[in-house]
Amino acid sequence: MQQVEDLEAMMDAIIAAPSADAFKHTLPLAELLEKLVNKKATFDAALAKAAEHADAGRLIGKNSHIDALVYFLGISKSEAFRRVQRANDHYGNSSPTLSDAELKAETSLQREQRVLQEAIDREEQTKANAIAVKHAISGEKQDVIRYELEKLNEKTSISKAQLRAMAMHEATERSVEDLRSWTRTKVARINPTTKDPNAALKKRSLSIGQQDSDGGARASMYLDPKGLALLKAMMAKAKPGHLLKLSEADDDRRTKAQRQYDALVEILHRANTAQLPARSGVGTIVVSLSAKDVCSLEKSGAHHRYPTNIGVTLTPAEILRLGGAKYDFGVVLDPASGRPLHLARTQRTASLYQRLALFGSELVCTKEGCDSPIEDNDIHHIRSWFDGGPTDIENLTNICRGDHGDNNDKRDGKDNMGFMDTDPETGRVGFQPADKGQPMRFNNSATAQESGGAQTRRQHWPEE
Ligand SMILES: [Zn+2]
Known part of the structure; x- marks a missing residue:
């Protein structure tokens, strides 16, 4: 294709010599290219939906079309998953939203309202999609909208699809950061008007991040009222001197956050060492040390990390702190x-x-x-x-x-x-x-x- 060759030639020219002149010459092309790349975000979503219809996983002996996208396009599993989510935003999810039991329990009025709302949502979806295509809304912006909308409670005065269409419209003018705060503010304003007694329970979550180079990791939690109460009650004990020997208790230099953390770890430690029901093995930490490892412990050094069954690596000192001997299986x-x-x-x-x-x-x-x-x-x-x-x-x-x-x-x-x-x-x-x-x-x-x-x-x- 001649156009592709021209495009590549212009790209090669500025890559070889990124001069002030080259900037002026290349700017129109750069704008066009950016627009194309943004349009690719919607194209990727369409391809993901098409892969689902084609049952593309079968081509490589798998059940999921996500695996096929990873295999054929060489992208990461998380990127493939984002594209599939974006496809569901655009074309709807093929899995039903209500279970059979929920459908049975519906009154005829509730059913009427639901069918009406679904029709409105489909219209809003089409509207949002048209904006995404016409204005080439980037994948980053579309993902920001989805991420923020996930925090919207169920049964709000404005539905998710309606808010998505509004946000997509805002995305044509706003920067990524601005779009994020616009959507976040909107969700926060709509949420409290509803009276879903399980709203907090549905949002409960605990996620643990990747281990960093120091061996630690960040975690973030959303607590429902019950969890919050339990944790608060536990943390109330974490006063200065908590868990320290009497001789050290008077000179507790830990911050409040550190004392709270120590209190939490103490609870986890106790739960882990308590007698567990047979067969469960839940929460058991097993460290893999071969006979050779034990013999060459000194040679490998204090900083060598050993694999465990929970996918976290531990140094000898950290194993000892866990009470290593108890977990020593050969x-x-x-x-x-x-x-x-x-x-x-x-x-x-x-x-x-x-x-x-x-x-x-x-x-x-x-x-x-x-x-x-x-x-x-x-x-x-x-x-x-x-x-x-x-x-x-x-x-x-x-x-x-x-x-x-x-x-x-x-x-x-x-x-x-x-x-x-x-x-x-x-x-x-x-x-x-x-x-x-x-x-x-x-x-x-x-x-x-x-x-x-x-x-x-x-x-x-x-x-x-
Ligand atoms: Zn596997």
Whole structure:
């Protein structure tokens, strides 16, 4: 295409020499390009919706079209997810908003009102979409609107779709930051007029951020009144001197925030060490240390971080602070396959020990490229239980919810869906694509490389 070549030539010219003249020459092109890029945001949403209609996950043996977008476009899972959300804003969500039970409980008047509101919302959606396309509203602005609108309570005087259309109109004139505060203010003004008794409960949340280079992470919480009351009651005890030895209590230099944090961690610590019901294993922290690790603890240094079952890495000092000895489980791994052979120390039920054994060898989901920590994952029978596969450690592996849903237990190649299997030659667990002529694929992600199994295999097969 000639236009594309002209465009590229102009881009190359200013990249080679970003002069004042080049600025003047290139400005009209830059404006056009920016507009195109903004329009791409809506195009991306349309492509995501089309991928959903095409059941595109099947092309790569998965259930979700989100995985297909990640695979074909080389984008991150979070970016693919944003595009799908934007597509739902534009074209509506295919999953129903009311459950069957809720539909049954509806009176005829409520039903009439709902159908009317849905018709109004569809019109507003079309209006908002037209503005987004005509004015090439950027993906960033569209995402800001969605993010702020998520805080809108249910059953407000103005619906989400109506407010979205208004915000999209504002987006044509306002900067990203200004649009964010406009939408936020609007939501705050509309919210209190409603009397949804569960509004705070619906907003409850606790999210924990990524571990930073110091090993810590930020967390943020929204508390409903019950949680708020409990936490406030606990925090009331965090007066100066709280939790300190008598001799140190008079000279407490901690800030109020630090005392409150210490009080919270003390509660978590007590909950974690309390007797848990058998099989649950909830809140147990397991640190993966091989015999070699223990011997070379000094050599590795005080700052070396060891993997745990919850996806957080800990230094020796941090392990000790947790009361490390209590969590010291030893797993003996087969040197060739890195699979668990034997599990030392048994106190809990077998299933928890199998989890621990898989943790020691696998650490994360065994599907190619995945880094979901075992604590979040399912234990999967490689040869399915219905097919006579036993609940023995040799027949178990851990895979995440998403990958578990993509596993074809029947192994019949239907819908291009493959399955987890054990490599007959090496004994390692991996993914077998639906086409059995294709080789098995193993998880060599950065986190999987940290697993006990990978470390053992490296010692046995140094070339791997
Ligand atoms: Zn996975």
